Amino acid sequence: MAARRHRCLVVPLTRRSADSLVHNGKPGAQEAQDAHLLPTQIVKPEMFDASEAALIDKNQRLPNGTPLNRTPTWSDSPWSEPGNVRHGWELIRKRYADQPEVLKSFEQWAEKTTLPDMGDATVADWLTAENAPRFIGGLGGSGMSAAMRETQNRLIRAGNPARRAPVSGLMQHAAKPGSRQAMEKAALLVDRVHDDGDLRGVVMSNRVLGGGDGSYSARPRETFAQIGVRADSPYPLNTTLHEIGHHLRLELLRKHPGLVGDVAEAAGNSEAAALIKKLRFNTRELLADNELFCRAYAQFIAEESGDPEALREIADMRDGADRFYVFDTADWPRIRGAMRILLSKKGWLRT
Ligand SMILES: [Zn+2]
Numbered sequence: 001m002a003a004r005r006h007r008c009l010v011v012p013l014t015r016r017s018a019d020s021l022v023h024n025g026k027p028g029a030q031e032a033q034d035a036h037l038l039p040t041q042i043v044k045p046e047m048f049d050a051s052e053a054a055l056i057d058k059n060q061r062l063p064n065g066t067p068l069n070r071t072p073t074w075s076d077s078p079w080s081e082p083g084n085v086r087h088g089w090e091l092i093r094k095r096y097a098d099q100p101e102v103l104k105s106f107e108q109w110a111e112k113t114t115l116p117d118m119g120d121a122t123v124a125d126w127l128t129a130e131n132a133p134r135f136i137g138g139l140g141g142s143g144m145s146a147a148m149r150e151t152q153n154r155l156i157r158a159g160n161p162a163r164r165a166p167v168s169g170l171m172q173h174a175a176k177p178g179s180r181q182a183m184e185k186a187a188l189l190v191d192r193v194h195d196d197g198d199l200r201g202v203v204m205s206n207r208v209l210g211g212g213d214g215s216y217s218a219r220p221r222e223t224f225a226q227i228g229v230r231a232d233s234p235y236p237l238n239t240t241l242h243e244i245g246h247h248l249r250l251e252l253l254r255k256h257p258g259l260v261g262d263v264a265e266a267a268g269n270s271e272a273a274a275l276i277k278k279l280r281f282n283t284r285e286l287l288a289d290n291e292l293f294c295r296a297y298a299q300f301i302a303e304e305s306g307d308p309e310a311l312r313e314i315a316d317m318r319d320g321a322d323r324f325y326v327f328d329t330a331d332w333p334r335i336r337g338a339m340r341i342l343l344s345k346k347g348w349l350r351t
Contacts, residue, residue: 051323055279058321063279089127149181156188156307165198166191167244172224174205179231186240189305194348199251200224204240206231214239216246235313235322238298245297249290252346259342260293266338267292270331272324286324295325300339303332 048056052063060068096103110124144152157168168187173180183204190196201224208228209215213235218225227243229236252260267273268287272295276286285291302310317326327335343349 051275052279054321054323055275055281059281061281063281092127144178144182146177146181149178149185153181153185153188156185156192160188160191163191163195165196167196167199167248170199170201172201172203174203175229176206176231179206179229179233179236180204182236183227183229183240185307185309186237186244186301189237189301189307189310190241190244192307193301193304194343195350196248196348197251197346199247202227202244202247204229214243216243218247218250235317237307237310238302238313238317238325241298241301241310242294245294246290248297249293252342256342256345259338259345261289263296263335263338263342264289264292266331266335267296267327270335271328272326272331275324296327296335296339299326299332300336303336 046062056062056068062068092106093103096106107124110127111122113123115121115123115126160166163169166187167190168184171184171187173184175183200218203224204227206228207226208230209217213233214227214229216225216227225247227240227247229239229243233239249260268289273287273292276283299314302314314326317323318328340349
């Protein structure tokens, strides 16, 4: 028997149109049109505040679990690529084939107009498909080229205190240029903040297990642990630091499980954790001790190293859809205190 299909539509509305729909009981012609609804469609507006909306957007799921199934291109337009507003030259040329003078003036403009934060790249470069990976994979979230990052890493390394077994020395780099240097920078920031013992080596690559921005795996029989960070991660430092946190946590747990637990507990008593609980989203993963610990660790290295890029990532996350991944200023002293006690007891932090 063929299943009868039930179609539901989730449409974001402004408060004004939602209020008017609630007030009238069913949509009038104008409201229906504003909300892209047919007058016969059932209207059940639900109001969310900005942080709830950010979380819904991030997870592409309503709090009751309904997936949003957002269309992959902007407004289903044929000319944009999934997850990208970039048009290709081919489509642009086809579209303006009968208006050569319009196309010509656009081409001239695109040739000489450079893009902010993309070096000397022009709009024309950006529209050329072969050039796109440069921007998607090469620069990470910061707009810095691999060469700029190399230079910066050299300076950080030179300024770091001498470490017996620095985390940056454990890394085998297999990631793409740009991403590779960002991951290396994250390890150098760790070295700036604390000492460490004899740890297993780590292969750093862009191969991510699962659906997130980064992953960590450590198989008992393998010589190396694996850290993967997506080449286009918007927060390459934070993601790498989070995964390094997983690596270090395994070592810290062996002698100080109680103190590792104290960090997770302090992180679990935060506003960020309360928001996750309130929205009941993915609580099992996001409120797990090891994840709370690693989010605290990533923020700890950013704050203690004082690195402007790492701090900007935290600020950007706090302002946007990723705010539950970082801890508020009011919660931070307790989490930082627990982390300092742990690292001091381990002998990794000289006070
Ligand atoms: Zn994690």
